[in-house]
Amino acid sequence: MSMDTDTSRPKYELVADAIDRRAGELNPHDALPSERELMQQLNVSRMTVRRAIEQLVRRGLVYQVHGSGTFVADPAVVTKTLHLTSFTEDMVQRGLTPTTTVLSSATTQATAEVARRLGIQPGDEVFCLERLRLADGSPMALERVHLPPLGIDFATIDPATSLYAQMEARGWTVERAAQTIEAVNLDHTQARALDQAVGAAALRVTRVSFNDAGQPVEHAMTIYRGDRYGYDLVISRHAG
Amino acid sequence: MSMDTDTSRPKYELVADAIDRRAGELNPHDALPSERELMQQLNVSRMTVRRAIEQLVRRGLVYQVHGSGTFVADPAVVTKTLHLTSFTEDMVQRGLTPTTTVLSSATTQATAEVARRLGIQPGDEVFCLERLRLADGSPMALERVHLPPLGIDFATIDPATSLYAQMEARGWTVERAAQTIEAVNLDHTQARALDQAVGAAALRVTRVSFNDAGQPVEHAMTIYRGDRYGYDLVISRHAG
DNA sequence: AAGTGGTCTAGACCACCGC
DNA sequence: CGGTGGTCTAGACCACTTC
Structure with missing residues (x-):
C-alpha cells in the first residue's frame, strides 16, 4: 500500500483511511474483506487492522457481526458525531x-x-x-x-x-x-x-x-x- | 489475582475492575502502578492491561501522560456519561x-x-x-x-x-x-x-x-x- | 540513562455464523 | 466444517518525561 511516505501519523490511522476509502466504493451492507485478508493486502498485523476498524465502527461507518464479517453501514446520519466545539x-x-x-x-x-x-x-x-x-x-x-x-x-x-x-x-x-x-x-x-x-x-x-x-x-x-x-x-x- | 472463577466476562474487563478498585483507594492525581508492573501483578499481558486502562480513560476515571504515567482523575463529574436512554x-x-x-x-x-x-x-x-x-x-x-x-x-x-x-x-x-x-x-x-x-x-x-x-x-x-x-x-x- | 506510555508484530486459541 | 470476528500472549521498538 502507499503508506510508506507518511511517518508522522500512526499506521492504524493510515490503515483506517485505506479501509474507509474501500468502504466508500461499496454499497451499504456490503461485506468488506476479512481482517485476515486486509492484513495481508495492507501488509500489517491483524491487531493494526482491528484497531483501524475499531475507529471506523466508533464513527458509525462500518459494523461488525461476530462470526459473519465486517459490513458497510447505512450512511443515514453518520458524519457530525459530536465534537465539543466552541x-x-x-x-x-x-x-x-x-x-x-x-x-x-x-x-x-x-x-x-x-x-x-x-x-x-x-x-x-x-x-x-x-x-x-x-x-x-x-x-x-x-x-x-x-x-x-x-x-x-x-x-x-x-x-x-x-x-x-x-x-x-x-x-x-x-x-x-x-x-x-x-x-x-x-x-x-x-x-x-x-x-x-x-x-x-x-x-x-x-x-x-x-x-x-x-x-x-x-x-x-x-x-x-x-x-x-x-x-x-x-x-x-x-x-x- | 482472583479472576480464575469467572469465565463469562473477558479478562480485560476483570483487569479494568481490579485497576478501578485500586484507583479508588488512591487520591486524585496519584500515580497508578506502571503498565508493566500491573501486567506482572495481575499476571496478564501488557495488551490486556492497556485495553483495560483504555476503558477507564474513556470513562474519565484515570488519565495517562505519555512518558510519565497513569494517574487517578479528579472525580468532579465522572459517572453519568450519556447513555441513550428511554x-x-x-x-x-x-x-x-x-x-x-x-x-x-x-x-x-x-x-x-x-x-x-x-x-x-x-x-x-x-x-x-x-x-x-x-x-x-x-x-x-x-x-x-x-x-x-x-x-x-x-x-x-x-x-x-x-x-x-x-x-x-x-x-x-x-x-x-x-x-x-x-x-x-x-x-x-x-x-x-x-x-x-x-x-x-x-x-x-x-x-x-x-x-x-x-x-x-x-x-x-x-x-x-x-x-x-x-x-x-x-x-x-x-x-x- | 532509566522508566513511562504509544505503537506494532506474529502467532495462538476461542466463540460464533453459515453451509 | 471452514471462515469470521473476539480475545490474549510475549516480545520488540519508538517517543516522551524525568532525573
Whole structure:
C-alpha cells in the first residue's frame, strides 16, 4: 500500500483511511474483506487492522457481526458525531460567520455557585467575561464565562476571540465537558440584547469543561435564541 | 489475582475492575502502578492491561501522560456519561416514577418529513403513537413516535410500556441516535396537556434511532416541560 | 540513562455464523 | 466444517518525561 511516505501519523490511522476509502466504493451492507485478508493486502498485523476498524465502527461507518464479517453501514446520519466545539467552531460548521461583542470583562470573586462548579473556594479570584455572540451579524447568543485561577495571567486574555483556542495555545486542552440544556423564557434584558420578544423561548446551556486530569478549566452559561439555534448531537451506545 | 472463577466476562474487563478498585483507594492525581508492573501483578499481558486502562480513560476515571504515567482523575463529574436512554430509564435515573397515558395509537401513512427521516417512501405504512408521559403523576412530556415497517407486527406492540424495551426484546437493539434539541413556546393544545401556561418555554427533542447497521428504527418528537426537565450530557473529545 | 506510555508484530486459541 | 470476528500472549521498538 502507499503508506510508506507518511511517518508522522500512526499506521492504524493510515490503515483506517485505506479501509474507509474501500468502504466508500461499496454499497451499504456490503461485506468488506476479512481482517485476515486486509492484513495481508495492507501488509500489517491483524491487531493494526482491528484497531483501524475499531475507529471506523466508533464513527458509525462500518459494523461488525461476530462470526459473519465486517459490513458497510447505512450512511443515514453518520458524519457530525459530536465534537465539543466552541461557539466559533460551531458557527463556522453551520456556515455562518461568528463575531463577538464584549459586554464586560473583569477579575472578580467567585460566587458560591461558580466556586462549586469550578471546584474552588467562594471568594477566590476568577475571570468573568460577558459577551454577545453574533452569527452573520445578528445576535445569536448571550454568554457568561468564568475561568478559574490556574496559573494564567488574566490580563493576557483577549476577550474578543475564541477562548478555547487561547486555552489550547496555553496547554489547557479541554478533554471533557458536562452540559445541562434547559428551555427558558427570555426576560427583558436578555430579550433586548438578543433582539427578541420578551418571553420568547430560548436554550440555556450551562457547561463546565475539564482537562484530561478531571480539573475544571471553564464554566460557561450561554443563552441561545430559540428561533435560530438548535442543539444537534449524535449519541452512540459505545464509546462511553 | 482472583479472576480464575469467572469465565463469562473477558479478562480485560476483570483487569479494568481490579485497576478501578485500586484507583479508588488512591487520591486524585496519584500515580497508578506502571503498565508493566500491573501486567506482572495481575499476571496478564501488557495488551490486556492497556485495553483495560483504555476503558477507564474513556470513562474519565484515570488519565495517562505519555512518558510519565497513569494517574487517578479528579472525580468532579465522572459517572453519568450519556447513555441513550428511554423516557422510562431517564425518569427512573432521576428518582421519579414514570407512567404513561396513550393519546392515540394507529397505523398510518408516512408524511414526507417522517419518511425522509426514516429512510422510507412517503405513504409507506408506519406505526404512529402519541403519548403523555408523566413523572410522579404529573405531566412531564408529550411524545409522538413513528416506527418504520421493519417486519414487526404493529398489532403486537403494547403502547403503554417502554418501546425501547420491546424493541430490544425483538432484536432491534438501538446502537446510535441523532437528536436535535430546540426551545419552543407551548401552544394552547400542548400547554393544556402539560398543565402549563400558553407560551411557556419547553424543550423539543427530535430523535432518530439507528441499529448498528445504520438503519433507522425509530423517529420520535418529544416536548418536555421547561420548568421540570433539563437535558444533561457529558461530551468527551475522544470516543467519537 | 532509566522508566513511562504509544505503537506494532506474529502467532495462538476461542466463540460464533453459515453451509 | 471452514471462515469470521473476539480475545490474549510475549516480545520488540519508538517517543516522551524525568532525573
